[in-house]
Amino acid sequence: MVLTGAEIVVRCLQEEKVEYLFGYPGGAVLFIYDELFKQDKVRHVLVRHEQAAVHAADGYARSTESVGVALVTSGPGATNAVTGIATAYMDSIPLVIISGQVPTPAIGLDAFQEVDTVGITRPCVKHNFLVKDVKDIAATIKKAFYIAKTGRPGPVLVDIPKDITAHKCEFVYPESVSLRSYNPVVKGHHGQIKKAAQLLFEAKRPMIYAGGGVVLSNASEQLTKLARALGFPVTNTLMGLGSYPASDKQFVGMLGMHGTYEANMSMHYCDVLLAVGARFDDRVIGDPKHFQAEPRKIIHIDIDPSSISKRVKVDVPIVGDVKEVLEELARLIEAEKPNPENASAWWRQINEWRGKQCMLYKGSDEVIKPQFVVQKMWEVTGGDAFVATDVGQHQMWAAQYYGFDKPRRWVTSGGLGTMGFGLPAAMGIQLAHPDKPVAVVTGEGSIQMCIQELSTCKQYRLPIKVVSLNNRYLGMVRQWQEFFHGNRYSESYMDSLPDFAKIAEAYGHRGIQVTKPSDVEGALREAFITHKNDLVFLDFQVDSTENVYPMVQGGKGLTEMILAEDL
Numbered sequence: 001m002v003l004t005g006a007e008i009v010v011r012c013l014q015e016e017k018v019e020y021l022f023g024y025p026g027g028a029v030l031f032i033y034d035e036l037f038k039q040d041k042v043r044h045v046l047v048r049h050e051q052a053a054v055h056a057a058d059g060y061a062r063s064t065e066s067v068g069v070a071l072v073t074s075g076p077g078a079t080n081a082v083t084g085i086a087t088a089y090m091d092s093i094p095l096v097i098i099s100g101q102v103p104t105p106a107i108g109l110d111a112f113q114e115v116d117t118v119g120i121t122r123p124c125v126k127h128n129f130l131v132k133d134v135k136d137i138a139a140t141i142k143k144a145f146y147i148a149k150t151g152r153p154g155p156v157l158v159d160i161p162k163d164i165t166a167h168k169c170e171f172v173y174p175e176s177v178s179l180r181s182y183n184p185v186v187k188g189h190h191g192q193i194k195k196a197a198q199l200l201f202e203a204k205r206p207m208i209y210a211g212g213g214v215v216l217s218n219a220s221e222q223l224t225k226l227a228r229a230l231g232f233p234v235t236n237t238l239m240g241l242g243s244y245p246a247s248d249k250q251f252v253g254m255l256g257m258h259g260t261y262e263a264n265m266s267m268h269y270c271d272v273l274l275a276v277g278a279r280f281d282d283r284v285i286g287d288p289k290h291f292q293a294e295p296r297k298i299i300h301i302d303i304d305p306s307s308i309s310k311r312v313k314v315d316v317p318i319v320g321d322v323k324e325v326l327e328e329l330a331r332l333i334e335a336e337k338p339n340p341e342n343a344s345a346w347w348r349q350i351n352e353w354r355g356k357q358c359m360l361y362k363g364s365d366e367v368i369k370p371q372f373v374v375q376k377m378w379e380v381t382g383g384d385a386f387v388a389t390d391v392g393q394h395q396m397w398a399a400q401y402y403g404f405d406k407p408r409r410w411v412t413s414g415g416l417g418t419m420g421f422g423l424p425a426a427m428g429i430q431l432a433h434p435d436k437p438v439a440v441v442t443g444e445g446s447i448q449m450c451i452q453e454l455s456t457c458k459q460y461r462l463p464i465k466v467v468s469l470n471n472r473y474l475g476m477v478r479q480w481q482e483f484f485h486g487n488r489y490s491e492s493y494m495d496s497l498p499d500f501a502k503i504a505e506a507y508g509h510r511g512i513q514v515t516k517p518s519d520v521e522g523a524l525r526e527a528f529i530t531h532k533n534d535l536v537f538l539d540f541q542v543d544s545t546e547n548v549y550p551m552v553q554g555g556k557g558l559t560e561m562i563l564a565e566d567l
Contacts, residue, residue, distance in 0.1 A: 213277015
């Protein structure tokens with residue numbers, strides 16, 4: 001079967017059973033778009049900005065077990081996509097991005113809309129390719145999907161010159177992939193797993209620290225089973241929320257810069273730490289020297305060997321797929337039947353730390369508290385919504401006050417911290433789960449970075465609920481300026497904000513502005529229940545002075561938290 005390069009690209013996507021392709025057309029990819037027009041198996045979603053195309057593919061991937069796919073043109077199309085690619089790279093999200101490139105003879109000649117896409121994206125992709133021969137398209141796309149979803153997942157870019165999409169060759173899609181230099185380890189070393197089990201049996205102050213790797217490997221069931229068999233406390237990173245049920249009594253909350261008092265104290269003073277699919281990043285443990293000053297044994301399970309002992313030296317490294325390793329570890333634990341009394345004194349200490357009730361905040365009948373909005377949203381949705389966020393104070397409040405009992409319901413930019421991520425990510429989530437409630441928790445700063453995607457939502461009838469915690473500031477910036485810069489609010493005050501309810505209405509959606517605490521629950525019920533089939537923009541005018549607590553200042557240790565009660 002002889003096909004053009006463009007036909008081959010589309011056939012490859014069909015072979016990979018791609019359901020949605022997020023993109024924006026341009027000159028270098030017009031042959032591909034022409035072929036997309038002729039078929040109906042791969043549904044194309046037209047975004048309004050290439051950054052949003054990649055974020056939408058990202059949200060689709062995070063909320064499912066599939067690879068997200070985006071298509072952009074050359075030059076500004078590719079450079080606009082870089083922020084989305086870097087976002088996915090930092091959070092290990094499996095994506096395939098196909099970018100158009102100027103014709104092969106024009107490469108390197110400063111042609112119209114030419115950039116070195118492979119060079120620009122090299123630092124923020126798992127791998128990338130420049131296709132130089134039409135005969136290589138099928139094999140390259142097969143490799144791209146394989147690399148993106150195996151081992152530690154990540155984005156893979158395939159750059160295809162326009163003339164290559166017009167050339168012809170015989171089409172055969174490879175059945176399998178074999179890469180000599182890429183063979184991720186899946187099964188953990190049995191001897192190391194036995195060592196880990198022995199340490200866990202001997203622990204007096206144990207702790208389980210679980211991150212996004214648990215979600216990515218679909219190992220939440222295995223983690224929960226192991227934790228309950230051991231009876232140990234569990235904490236999640238920002239990316240790991242939902243990997244262990246937030247409502248479970250063994251869950252001590254999120255840890256890190258804005259983690260709970262009990263989670264941070266337990267993490268710091270444990271004697272045996274089981275780290276699962278997490279990487280000890282700076283927002284989690286603060287100053288590594290402070291963290292390592294307290295003696296403990298560390299077991300670290302991760303599929304990426306480069307993540308182990310990268311920031312903190314560990315005692316029992318286990319390289320392998322989290323799901324497989326946890327299953328084997330659970331078998332060893334169940335065979336020995338650990339004594340829950342071993343950690344009884346430790347639980348008494350943890351419950352004492354819990355007694356500080358660090359998540360309490362002062363309510364108000366006069367002004368809307370942002371934490372109250374998130375709590376009410378949890379009540380109205382029954383804790384069962386998919387929640388995407390932008391980045392800032394609202395992100396932390398959503399993480400702290402919306403308890404996630406299931407994995408893949410929490411979708412946020414953790415590593416890169418990308419403002420503008422929330423709305424396009426929610427589009428991908430809503431398309432993947434058309435019958436589920438999908439909310440975007442955002443702020444008045446973040447939402448304006450990709451607000452044009454309200455147009456995409458209108459075109460595809462996506463009934464997303466935008467929950468804006470509008471405090472008239474770049475809130476997290478303002479909080480740091482208050483704490484560490486003498487209340488000098490340099491360029492963090494938003495003094496020319498639009499009427500977001502009217503903007504939503506201008507795009508053809510419903511808009512509601514809420515100014516009174518007594519109206520919060522009613523507005524949420526109207527959005528999620530009465531108008532569940534419509535996009536509703538809820539503009540909550542919240543307390544502009546509210547801060548996120550607890551807080552660990554950059555460069556400080558986990559035990560050096562700033563609590564609301566200390567101020």
